[in-house]
Amino acid sequence: MQRQDSASSPSALSAAAPALGDLGGYVVDETGRIVSVNDHGLTLLRLTRAAALGRDHHDLLHRDADGHIGPRALCPLMDAVLSRAACSGGDVCFLRGDGLLLPIRWTATPFPTASGPGTLVLFHPGPVDAPTVAEGAMPELDRLALLAETTTSLAATLNEQETVDRLAQLVLPRLADWMVVDLIADGGDIRRTHVIEHRDGRLTRHPDLEGPIPAVTAQSPLPLSRALRGSGASLAGPEVYQGEPDSGIAVVQHELFAATDMHSAAIAPIRGPREVLGALTLGRGDNPVPFTTSDLSLLEDITRRAGLAVSNSRLYQRQRRISETMQRHLLPRLPDVPGIELHASYLPAPDASQVGGDWYDAFTLPDDATGLAIGDVAGHDLEAAARMAQVRNMLRALAWSEPHPPSAVGRLDQVMASTAGMSTATLVLGRLTSTPQAGWTWEWTNAGHPPPLLVTRDGRATYLRTPRSMLLGTGAHLTRGRDSVNLPPGSTLLLYTDGLIESRAQGIEPGLARLRRHAAALAHHSLGVVCERLLEDVRPRDNDDDVALLAVRVPDPDTPFVGR
Incomplete structure (x- = not known):
């Protein structure tokens, strides 16, 4: 039951404000919860006293003219409570108990409670003030809220397309009916990437108005040309582009104003830390109020934030391309081995900074056996990728000189332990040989790596779990074991890294079960299809690691495989 103090009872409210007359009134404590309300206020609000007392007055009552509850930080009544200052206004509605909106005018003043x-808060029915945009410049509080929201929203993505999409949601229809974005590519070409209109409560792209636009001329004084050269924000309207065009951009702008019926626009450069990245145009068509010079500083504040977001996105994508190119070039081309089929896949990490140490290798040994390796060097950065190349090259050299996989792995472990800056690693190394009597044989050793998977032609899948020993680079002196298995005709041997199976939430065992199930179901497909489908269907959704996958199939002349 709601406790009611004497100082906040209905009679106390009436005694403190005896001249309320036809005014509604309620008292809130310093947290904004209603502690008292007068009888006329309950009548105006169509509420019972029990339904009002103890409720947060912003959540219960405050709505805009469309019936939406706005941010608490922008609510003038909440501001009055927090500032404990006397103020008044008329830019809100109260939600009545019957679900209808009551436009009100209000006055708030400090008032002691028990x-x-x-x-x-005293209120009476009255018209809601006209929207601020229709009156002119945005109030300072709204401006600061918009800039804070812009900073938070644009900083949360490193995708250029998503950056612009989020920008449209921020400024339309709050500032304009139209948003046009022109971006300068790395080579200097300019492209109108977005023309977006807010109409009937929805954002609509106009791809017919998008596409490449002509280069900027150094002499043009017109607004978009100046913005793309980095000059300050300026106003524009259709009349600016009515005369003889001074450049191809002027022609494009004339067509834009004609197609959109914008009567007023504000154009500002999108600047990165070191260069001009493009221009942002905000336009008004249905909104009858033209832009003024007082709007330009806000527009430049927005484009500075947009420029930083676009610049970060481009830097991220360049780093990603460099990392992926380096990683792919470090991975080897598979040899042609008579009698068997080899296929390898590499899937980079979604995050460019996560490129790292996953690798595979296949090479011919002096006795015509085929060496196969899969490994993962600790770390997720370019240093890990460089260390991966070192480990792979050392392993090749040692495998060439050693007759059995465990010997090469043991010597590699010693070299890594004595090499400055070398981190730990896991790997599987094996030799694939063929004799007329035994057919194809796989002999391998495992240093802390997920077990290889053997899938027969008829869909039986078995993990080769032994032998397995400690990972490399720990400095421990170990005797590493080996094992061997005959590969049935038409069988597939899968070597993979933990990025294919490991989930941050569930660990590795569910991924192993998923891999075995999918691999068994794909046994009748070609290796290319097998690898492609495994990467699509097995990798956990919460895994952001890269993946290396090496598949080997021994021949079965009597049963062709499905797919490419």
């Missing part, structure tokens, strides 16, 4: 400071 539990401490409070605020008395």
